[in-house]
Amino acid sequence: xxxxxxxxxxxxxxxxxxxxxxxxxxxxxxxxxxxxxxxxxxxxxxxxxxxxxxxxxxxxxxxxxxxxxxxxxxxxxxxxxxxxxxxxxxxxxxxxxxxxxxxxxxxxxxxxxxxxxxxxxxxxxxxxxxxxxxxxxxxxxxxxxxxxxxxxxxxxxxxxxxxxxxxxxxxxxxxxxxxxxxxxxxxxxxxxxxxxxxxxxxxxxxxxxxxxxxxxxxxxxxxxxxxxxxxxxxxxxxxxxxxxxxxxxxxxxxxxxxxxxxxxxxxxxxxxxxxxxxxxxxxxxxxxxxxxxxxxxxxxxxxxxxxxxxxxxxxxxxxxxxxxxxxxxxxxxxxxxxxxxxxxxxxxxxxxxxxxxxxxxxxxxxxxxxxxxxxxxxxxxxxxxxxxxxxxxxxxxxxxxxxxxxxxxxxxxxxxxxxxxxxxxxxxxxxxxxxxxxxxxxxxxxxxxxxxx
Amino acid sequence: xxxxxxxxxxxxxxxxxxxxxxxxxxxxxxxxxxxxxxxxxxxxxxxxxxxxxxxxxxxxxxxxxxxxxxxxxxxxxxxxxxxxxxxxxxxxxxxxxxxxxxxxxxxxxxxxxxxxxxxxxxxxxxxxxxxxxxxxxxxxxxxxxxxxxxxxxxxxxxxxxxxxxxxxxxxxxxxxxxxx
Numbered sequence: 043x044x045x046x047x048x049x050x051x052x053x054x055x056x057x058x059x060x061x062x063x064x065x066x067x068x069x070x071x072x073x074x075x076x077x078x079x080x081x082x083x084x085x086x087x088x089x090x091x092x093x094x095x096x097x098x099x100x101x102x103x104x105x106x107x108x109x110x111x112x113x114x115x116x117x118x119x120x121x122x123x124x125x126x127x128x129x130x131x132x133x134x135x136x137x138x139x140x141x142x143x144x145x146x147x148x149x150x151x152x153x154x155x156x157x158x159x160x161x162x163x164x165x166x167x168x169x170x171x172x173x174x175x176x177x178x179x180x181x182x183x184x185x186x187x188x189x190x191x192x193x194x195x196x197x198x199x200x201x202x203x204x205x206x207x208x209x210x211x212x213x214x215x216x217x218x219x220x221x222x223x224x225x226x227x228x229x230x231x232x233x234x235x236x237x238x239x240x241x242x243x244x245x246x247x248x249x250x251x252x253x254x255x256x257x258x259x260x261x262x263x264x265x266x267x268x269x270x271x272x273x274x275x276x277x278x279x280x281x282x283x284x285x286x287x288x289x290x291x292x293x294x295x296x297x298x299x300x301x302x303x304x305x306x307x308x309x310x311x312x313x314x315x316x317x318x319x320x321x322x323x324x325x326x327x328x329x330x331x332x333x334x335x336x337x338x339x340x341x342x343x344x345x346x347x348x349x350x351x352x353x354x355x356x357x358x359x360x361x362x363x364x365x366x367x368x369x370x371x372x373x374x375x376x377x378x379x380x381x382x383x384x385x386x387x388x389x390x391x392x393x394x395x396x397x398x399x400x401x402x403x404x405x406x407x408x409x410x411x412x413x414x415x416x417x418x419x420x421x422x423x424x425x426x427x428x429x430x431x432x433x434x435x436x437x438x439x440x441x442x443x444x445x446x447x448x449x450x451x452x453x454x455x456x457x458x459x460x461x462x463x464x465x466x467x468x469x470x471x472x473x474x475x476x477x478x479x480x481x482x483x484x485x486x487x488x489x490x491x492x493x494x495x
Numbered sequence: 496x497x498x499x500x501x502x503x504x505x506x507x508x509x510x511x512x513x514x515x516x517x518x519x520x521x522x523x524x525x526x527x528x529x530x531x532x533x534x535x536x537x538x539x540x541x542x543x544x545x546x547x548x549x550x551x552x553x554x555x556x557x558x559x560x561x562x563x564x565x566x567x568x569x570x571x572x573x574x575x576x577x578x579x580x581x582x583x584x585x586x587x588x589x590x591x592x593x594x595x596x597x598x599x600x601x602x603x604x605x606x607x608x609x610x611x612x613x614x615x616x617x618x619x620x621x622x623x624x625x626x627x628x629x630x631x632x633x634x635x636x637x638x639x640x641x642x643x644x645x646x647x648x649x650x651x652x653x654x655x656x657x658x659x660x661x662x663x664x665x666x667x668x669x670x671x672x673x674x675x
Contacts (some may be wrong), residue, residue: 075550428547
């Protein structure tokens with residue numbers, strides 16, 4: 043037998059078996075991460091333009107509409123182009139619009155555009171004065187079933203509403219949810235909010251496509267294939283490096299008539315995967331009734347979810363450490379929620395026994411959910427520490443954290459329990475008695491030397 | 496095709512798709528992390544982080560390659576980050592600040608290694624890390640040498656060399672373990 047083949051066999055025989063309880067507990071945490079991300083950065087086709095509303099609720103209709111026009115057009119088109127249309131005039135025209143209604147389609151497909159993996163259609167109504175709503179349907183590639191989802195975002199300080207008719211869920215979401223999760227405002231990567239799209243398109247090279255006719259309307263077309271259109275603000279994926287965006291503008295009214303966008307690996311190298319969006323049937327300044335923007339009452343039988351995410355911070359991390367002492371009798375050796383979860387199962391402290399009493403009679407996911415709620419301070423501690431380590435959120439830098447729960451106890455009032463960097467020469471320190479101080483790098487070095495004694 | 500559907504569903508926030516992805520790949524990723532990181536404890540952290548980040552970013556994920564390779568590459572990056580963090584702490588005299596030593600067993604670990612995996616993990620830990628990566632990615636992840644070279648930002652011939660030397664050393668270390 044060849045040596046490499048021996049090693050391969052060794053790899054095959056090397057197995058591991060999973061502890062089912064911990065496996066499930068970890069999955070619940072992962073599921074939570076998905077849920078939070080789903081609410082704060084909703085999934086792609088359901089929520090076209092969602093984040094733009096969340097970030098700047100309807101205050102930028104002019105900008106949004108301008109993007110619809112500007113899509114695919116470069117900054118230099120403020121001058122007249124070969125089509126005779128000056129986009130500055132188009133922009134100015136749209137900036138005056140108070141209400142716009144339009145339809146859109148989104149498809150994701152591979153080699154065969156006629157057999158998309160995803161096919162979503164929506165209608166959006168946006169009013170500077172009242173709010174924004176979208177109703178969309180998705181075709182299920184497995185069975186042709188269509189899913190209805192409704193999104194409402196009012197200009198007033200009401201929570202945004204997301205109604206999923208298939209899952210029968212009614213979600214109330216804080217408008218500033220994105221800013222509360224510690225990552226700050228963001229935007230979906232694959233579907234740009236209008237403001238981001240505008241910023242990107244203004245930096246692209248473009249070309250005039252001259253004049254043509256769409257549905258009997260004489261239009262001027264513009265096109266960009268500049269990869270910068272997709273690369274800004276995106277995670278770098280080679281397959282996403284190609285783009286082809288076209289916009290047609292009514293030469294008489296100066297309003298956009300149709301916008302088409304393709305992105306993905308359009309050349310098919312490495313497996314074709316293309317996103318196609320079409321925005322069309324624009325209706326400008328249509329009369330609207332404020333009631334149209336009011337979400338319907340909660341239908342019978344719907345599950346209500348409130349999404350007002352709390353941010354993990356120093357304060358609730360300290361609360362998490364306090365809970366560790368109450369539930370486990372000491373600081374845990376490590377900050378890892380799955381570990382804390384299982385340690386709490388074994389603990390016999392009064393607090394741990396109280397939690398167990400509350401969980402009595404519950405099984406499966408109900409028990410896990412109840413326990414997750416009970417361990418909320420620990421979860422925030424875990425989230426906070428992961429955030430410091432730069433491991434929780436993509437793109438977040440490590441703040442050089444360290445945790446010494448293995449040796450430090452609540453009685454070690456002056457010993458460093460946890461620390462992380464707050465500036466070039468300063469660290470934040472939580473001591474054994476859970477007071478927090480900012481110390482210089484030199485002082486931290488002294489404090490940590492004491493840990494080694 | 497199933498993975499493409501999984502991604503499609505994940506992009507729409509499907510819990511079932513996340514569950515399927517997690518059940519389908521967590522053991523493979525744990526095993527890879529164990530042999531790369533040198534123990535179960537860091538491997539558990541790394542794989543949990545991989546899935547957490549995956550769950551957070553799945554709504555905007557577009558893959559040019561396979562889902563499996565994406566997750567493996569994420570695991571690889573997790574191991575590299577861990578090594579970097581450890582290296583930094585070690586220079587400050589703060590080794591083990593974040594992690595329980597890898598040889599220490601927790602009574603209720605997420606997963607238990609078979610004896611064979613323990614031997615393999617121990618043997619792998621004695622290899623230079625780059626060789627460990629090449630062998631793991633070639634054998635366990637079934638990646639081409641070209642792809643591994645891309646990941647390691649080096650030439651294919653260098654990867655070939657690492658693979659050959661690594662296999663030879665591993666074989667000598669595991670002598671008696673791999674032959675029945």
